[in-house]
Amino acid sequence: xxxxxxxxxxxxxxxxxxxxxxxxxxxxxxxxxxxxxxxxxxxxxxxxxxxxxxxxxxxxxxxxxxxxxxxxxxxxxxxxxxxxxxxxxxxxxxxxxxxxxxxxxxxxxxxxxxxxxxxxxxxxxxxxxxxxxxxxxxxxxxxxxxxxxxxxxxxxxxxxxxxxxxxxxxxxxxxxxxxxxxxxxxxxxxxxxxxxxxxxxxxxxxxxxxxxxxxxxxxxxxxxxxxxxxxxxxxxxxxxxxxxxxxxxxxxxxxxxxxxxxxxxxxxxxxxxxxxxxxxxxxxxxxxxxxxxxxxxxxxxxxxxxxxxxxxxxxxxxxxxxxxxxxxxxxxxxxxxxxxxxxxxxxxxxxxxxxxxxxxxxxxxxxxxxxxxxxxxxxxxxxxxxxxxxxxxxxxxxxxxxxxxxxxxxxxxxxxxxxxxxxxxxxxxxxxxxxxxxxxxxxxxxxxxxxxxxxxxx
Amino acid sequence: xxxxxxxxxxxxxxxxxxxxxxxxxxxxxxxxxxxxxxxxxxxxxxxxxxxxxxxxxxxxxxxxxxxxxxxxxxxxxxxxxxxxxxxxxxxxxxxxxxxxxxxxxxxxxxxxxxxxxxxxxxxxxxxxxxxxxxxxxxxxxxxxxxxxxxxxxxxxxxxxxxxxxxxxxxxxxxxxxxxxxxxxxxxxxxxxxxxxxxxxxxxxxxxxxxxxxxxxxxxxxxxxxxxxxxxxxxxxxxxxxxxxxxxxxxxxxxxxxxxxxxxxxxxxxxxxxxxxxxxxxxxxxxxxxxxxxxxxxxxxxxxxxxxxxxxxxxxxxxxxxxxxxxxxxxxxxxxxxxxxxxxxxxxxxxxxxxxxxxxxxxxxxxxxxxxxxxxxxxxxxxxxxxxxxxxxxxxxxxxxxxxxx
Numbered sequence: 104x105x106x107x108x109x110x111x112x113x114x115x116x117x118x119x120x121x122x123x124x125x126x127x128x129x130x131x132x133x134x135x136x137x138x139x140x141x142x143x144x145x146x147x148x149x150x151x152x153x154x155x156x157x158x159x160x161x162x163x164x165x166x167x168x169x170x171x172x173x174x175x176x177x178x179x180x181x182x183x184x185x186x187x188x189x190x191x192x193x194x195x196x197x198x199x200x201x202x203x204x205x206x207x208x209x210x211x212x213x214x215x216x217x218x219x220x221x222x223x224x225x226x227x228x229x230x231x232x233x234x235x236x237x238x239x240x241x242x243x244x245x246x247x248x249x250x251x252x253x254x255x256x257x258x259x260x261x262x263x264x265x266x267x268x269x270x271x272x273x274x275x276x277x278x279x280x281x282x283x284x285x286x287x288x289x290x291x292x293x294x295x296x297x298x299x300x301x302x303x304x305x306x307x308x309x310x311x312x313x314x315x316x317x318x319x320x321x322x323x324x325x326x327x328x329x330x331x332x333x334x335x336x337x338x339x340x341x342x343x344x345x346x347x348x349x350x351x352x353x354x355x356x357x358x359x360x361x362x363x364x365x366x367x368x369x370x371x372x373x374x375x376x377x378x379x380x381x382x383x384x385x386x387x388x389x390x391x392x393x394x395x396x397x398x399x400x401x402x403x404x405x406x407x408x409x410x411x412x413x414x415x416x417x418x419x420x421x422x423x424x425x426x427x428x429x430x431x432x433x434x435x436x437x438x439x440x441x442x443x444x445x446x447x448x449x450x451x452x453x454x455x456x457x458x459x460x461x462x463x464x465x466x467x468x469x470x471x472x473x474x475x476x477x478x479x480x481x482x483x484x485x486x487x488x489x490x491x492x493x494x495x496x497x498x499x500x501x502x503x504x505x506x507x508x509x510x511x512x513x514x515x516x517x518x519x520x521x522x523x524x525x526x527x528x529x530x531x532x533x534x535x536x537x538x539x540x541x542x543x544x545x546x547x548x549x550x551x552x553x554x555x556x557x558x559x560x561x
Numbered sequence: 562x563x564x565x566x567x568x569x570x571x572x573x574x575x576x577x578x579x580x581x582x583x584x585x586x587x588x589x590x591x592x593x594x595x596x597x598x599x600x601x602x603x604x605x606x607x608x609x610x611x612x613x614x615x616x617x618x619x620x621x622x623x624x625x626x627x628x629x630x631x632x633x634x635x636x637x638x639x640x641x642x643x644x645x646x647x648x649x650x651x652x653x654x655x656x657x658x659x660x661x662x663x664x665x666x667x668x669x670x671x672x673x674x675x676x677x678x679x680x681x682x683x684x685x686x687x688x689x690x691x692x693x694x695x696x697x698x699x700x701x702x703x704x705x706x707x708x709x710x711x712x713x714x715x716x717x718x719x720x721x722x723x724x725x726x727x728x729x730x731x732x733x734x735x736x737x738x739x740x741x742x743x744x745x746x747x748x749x750x751x752x753x754x755x756x757x758x759x760x761x762x763x764x765x766x767x768x769x770x771x772x773x774x775x776x777x778x779x780x781x782x783x784x785x786x787x788x789x790x791x792x793x794x795x796x797x798x799x800x801x802x803x804x805x806x807x808x809x810x811x812x813x814x815x816x817x818x819x820x821x822x823x824x825x826x827x828x829x830x831x832x833x834x835x836x837x838x839x840x841x842x843x844x845x846x847x848x849x850x851x852x853x854x855x856x857x858x859x860x861x862x863x864x865x866x867x868x869x870x871x872x873x874x875x876x877x878x879x880x881x882x883x884x885x886x887x888x889x890x891x892x893x894x895x896x897x898x899x900x901x902x903x904x905x906x907x908x909x910x911x912x913x914x915x916x917x918x919x920x921x922x923x924x925x926x927x928x929x930x931x932x933x934x935x936x937x938x939x940x941x942x943x944x945x946x947x948x949x950x951x952x953x954x955x956x957x958x959x960x961x962x963x964x965x966x
Contacts (some may be wrong), residue, residue, distance in 0.1 A: 465615070466615055466646070467646075467647065471647065473646075473647065473650065475615075492646075492650075494909060494910045494912070495613065495615060495909075495910065497609075497613050497909075498610075498613035498614055498615065498909075501610065501613070512616070512859060513859070514616045514858045514859035515615035515616055515858070516615060516616070516618055516620075516645035516646055516858060517615065517645065517646040517647045517650075518615065
């Protein structure tokens, strides 16, 4: 690599998964200059997926999910300090403590935060939680351990459903309120959402779909006591978890001149950020949940992903490109993958299930709760979701990458004749009608040309 | 030579010591149709694609008429290695219940001390000897003791089930053009006898369980239904046979490979932390299982060739492991190799059930042998090989040890 690329100071804003992996990759590829990692949380990088699973179940303490380091990135860690601004011309990051950090190249990996309940005074009631950070998970786990009479979960996306699952596993009564037609419908479409709804009810969840929560109620002591629903009913509960999706941490970039908005910071396939005129920068890079990038498998629509695997893959590409110039730069082309465990099943997805018009059960069946659902758009395969059959996913990833014809050829050993040949509408709803945010968002338009807004009502 | 005789040449005993040039010829050809109509596949990516394709069956009952061999019912009951989902998944998950996560996450780890103890005893018995057969004196007895301990089978019954095991392995070998009727019949008979023997052992433990797996199968069944008597027989036979016919190759191939690469042997002795990576490299470089058969349930396309429904496809794992399109410098044995996603344990839903145990056994065994190997020499190179082309490994591996000082 050219000498100047190996040396100039690099600043990474964001000290979670993407920030850490980028820092490690920079060193692995020979970057020898000064490296600063800024994070607004006071902790070294930690893993979030266990927070809604093992931590809520009481199997692990919230402070035990620290991310292992592949190598010491030899970085100056500025933890507990928020970045407040970016000066693209002067090439410096402004910090909340008044300091400014000059950079030669910058990586933005500020991720997302939990979408808060819109009424601040209701959100401040004792017993109302969101779940994003280690502190959130620790406090919520403590409340669950204390044995509340009922927990209300608002939003039946992946996080909300995993929280409800943990509650049931601990024997706690739980009500889930979702504005959409079923849990997970925003990410998986109608067919699997019906399976998810059945699972929740079979595990004793009081699932309320097609309703919104109109008010959180408290007593004189400021404690949460229950909530009013749009159908006129009232839920008595001791704990409320707001699981209404994520907000991208872009406010600090508002005056920077970068193309940053509610969908994240737009970048090219090489992770280079766009400025607000759509001109690509050459010294500012983006990775992880805060990024929004074009993907050739999905008609170059800009994708916003909230996936662990994407954060790792994109951070590595960004780091490589930060210290490379010209042709050695790589594109970020990884096919989106995510997983969830809830109500005793493992759900894993590859591709973009919402980028579809049809779905078919290619292996297994809904009744067995072992299945592979394959999604297609205009005759080609764009996604697959497995329930308790994750070992088959790799095959379908190959079909997605090859734009193989949809529906897939029948004949699987565990495929059911007729079922495997009958494609159904994939029934992907407009995300505006959901309480939960989709964790995969096409931020251009859905295949049927509707404009999407990833900010749910509520 | 014509590529349509490759399977005959690969299975020809004369080529057992070094089949790798034949594998290179196969990769050159892509997919090779054989004179009997079956197909050979040797490219890494093609093999992986077939492993993951749900239209490829492990169940020989799906062979087309000309390839069907014996009437299917003689092979009942079938172990999960020869079944497809959903039956395969059901039986494998029941078999996993006392063996690994989620129900028994600590099982293998808890075996470490026992494996180390057995290893140390075997090494102790070699003290003072200058001539050792690595197979008979070490690599065979170690996994046999471990699998007996794990399943709860008396070690002293080994001579009995060794005979059964030989007959079972012989019946599952791949030998083109040969009438397998006799060996299949002998194999089925051995399978039935071994099954009865193991089920009887399990039944003796009903009500008073030990910490072995046969006890767990009868005393702690899955709440939704455990294994039937027939399924238990098939599963236990599979575990006992697989548990001691494969790891022996891994350990023996390991010793042979290290003695052929004294520089790497010396390096591993100095840096034992490299051992886990070295075992992975052995699984790539000299895998215990070379060939696996699958049957397409529909016409299946591989690398531009359409393989018809019902016609056997032989996946040459050991060839995929040496594919230069996947592994840089593939014929080099490099214990520090990174990105080593070999096919030594297969891939997909049938990926080796016992892999975690085999890894631990090989790491402990080779680690304990290393100090004794630095002054050892091979008596014969190549050594005499086992008959099987599928489970390829030395039958004997005589070595000379330097006399103790």
